[in-house]
Ligand SMILES: Cc1ncc(C[n+]2csc(CCOP(=O)(O)OP(=O)(O)O)c2C)c(N)n1
């Protein structure tokens with residue numbers, strides 16, 4: 141069966157064990173997690189999980205239904221109509237070509253975030269596809285560390 | 297009212313009309329037991345093992361339709377109960393299980409008898425709570441009962457630290473629950489229902505596929521009416537036994553791995569499956585790609601996740617079976633014409649005659665199937681029937697003449713050996729006017745044999761009929777059929793003296809080798825009205841047939857050889 145990449149947005153009540161309920165569901169039923177982010181929704185008692193997963197159409201449908209069955213889950217949305225962004229932090233040796241790196245990160249909605257005597261850190265924020273491009277493009281500047289933030293998404 | 301957390305638990309149980317709690321005390325739950333000592337709002341039944349407390353509460357719930365309640369302590373008390381929780385979860389039994397936990401200050405320190413109970417129960421409950429403040433207790437308990445009983449029912453576990461049961465707070469039990477994130481969908485979509493009815497009207501060979509959800513939804517009466525009104529034949533799952541009366545002319549039989557030839561063939565030939573509260577379990581469908589291959593599927597279920605999980609539903613209807621069936625009947629009156637099904641019913645009749653569900657009394661020893669039929673003849677509707685797990689369980693589902701829902705109580709989803717006896721205690725407690733029979737095996741009965749003590753102490757005269765084949769029979773059957781007769785570790789030739797065993801607890805015991813002895817033992821056990829073990833020495837190598845080998849297609853059954861004719 142064809143494996144589709146899907147972004148699922150889940151709104152949950154802020155409760156002590158809600159993260160383990162969700163991660164437990166994925167591990168118990170053998171679903172894939174590509175990335176998972178979570179943060180409270182301002183001025184509410186809810187948080188939003190953004191989960192990127194892969195699976196056949198049937199599996200994706202099961203994932204959304206099973207998520208919905210969890211008692212603290214308020215809403216599950218899974219559409220192709222999502223605006224997606226991911227933030228990435230990358231650390232390079234200070235000896236690399238800094239202007240190239242700066243130009244590249246600018247091209248991907250980013251900038252230099254920190255400079256020290258040993259290294260330079262840049263941040264970018266872009267669509268998942270473009271993030272992949274960026275990560276390929278910077279390979280030749282010998283990144284020391286790459287920290288991906290995971291996808292966040294909102295419906296159009 | 298200013299009361300302790302422990303008193304709140306008692307008050308809440310009484311407010312929920314709980315009349316029986318099954319349980320076992322220990323350190324972390326002692327505050328609550330102290331309050332149990334002081335109250336007389338409900339009876340506490342001390343089982344002799346926590347697993348049995350949960351199974352007893354399951355049996356009680358299944359027979360009464362009420363939420364079953366059990367209480368246990370932390371650590372080993374809780375872990376002993378896990379099998380019961382998992383069993384209730386798999387069979388969608390509404391339960392509230394309350395456990396003690398070490399005090400809040402000790403949580404996370406590997407304290408004595410500390411275990412991450414909600415971490416464990418998350419995987420085998422509908423929902424669970426760790427109550428960290430007695431202020432939350434009234435709300436949590438109210439929610440627990442609500443969640444257990446509504447939507448697709450299931451067990452809810454409430455873990456309460458010892459200091460929380462000691463904490464004194466204001467108690468007001470809420471009248472209503474307000475869980476914005478939990479609003480189960482109970483009313484079926486009208487347009488879908490209409491479409492389903494049109495599909496029924498167009499079908500030539502429709503078939504009802506009745507599942508355990510009907511029993512949970514108390515919809516058997518409506519389903520009986522619907523079946524009668526439409527004239528459409530029906531098969532039942534294991535969990536749905538008793539939905540239709542065994543004499544209902546439209547009931548074919550049970551389907552699935554040990555279903556009847558006619559039931560499985562009907563499912564293979566139908567052009568429209570009308571699934572009511574059934575979940576297309578692998579023991580029912582066999583090979584999925586061959587299951588009901590020619591058929592459209594109407595699927596009515598309260599749990600959206602059950603729909604199109606395994607078999608795609610052409611007409612998905614999310615809702616409570618009872619309400620949906622009532623709506624379907626209102627529409628079907630105009631459009632369904634029973635006459636059309638005559639050729640289809642004849643085909644099924646033909647299947648039934650070709651390979652009826654039967655057995656042959658071709659050896660000296662008693663046949664287990666005969667014992668089950670015999671109890672049916674003698675007690676019929678007057679008994680509630682529970683079982684353990686194995687061959688005896690399948691024979692009971694095949695051969696007992698069930699006449700009403702909630703008459704048959706068995707561990708379906710988890711298949712828990714040791715379920716039957718404690719469940720039967722709960723069944724008896726919930727229906728004292730009926731005889732409580734537990735068909736069990738010589739393997740299974742030993743998995744909760746300590747409950748003889750509970751039965752004697754609480755005067756719960758369950759009659760355990762051990763269909764003793766000196767084997768872990770079901771496993772032995774698979775070894776015979778699929779492992780070249782290598783009977784690894786399934787020979788139970790070494791056995792206790794079941795008569796003395798029963799007597800040592802204050803019950804009665806019988807050894808039975810003939811039909812007369814069987815009748816006499818059953819009669820005597822009923823008269824004596826104490827817990828009984830009837831050790832029936834049955835044919836050792838009998839197999840449960842027909843059988844769809846695991847992963848095979850429903851229409852490819854291993855059948856009973858017709859020895860009489862050949
Ligand atoms: C707790 C548990 N352990 C193991 C099994 C696997 N199992 C299924 S049936 C069976 C044999 C049961 O033997 P017995 O109770 O004598 O019943 P019989 O099949 O002989 O009628 C076993 C071991 C199980 N279902 N449950």
Ligand SMILES: [Mg+2]
Nearest residue numbers: 737738767769
């Ligand atoms: Mg046996």
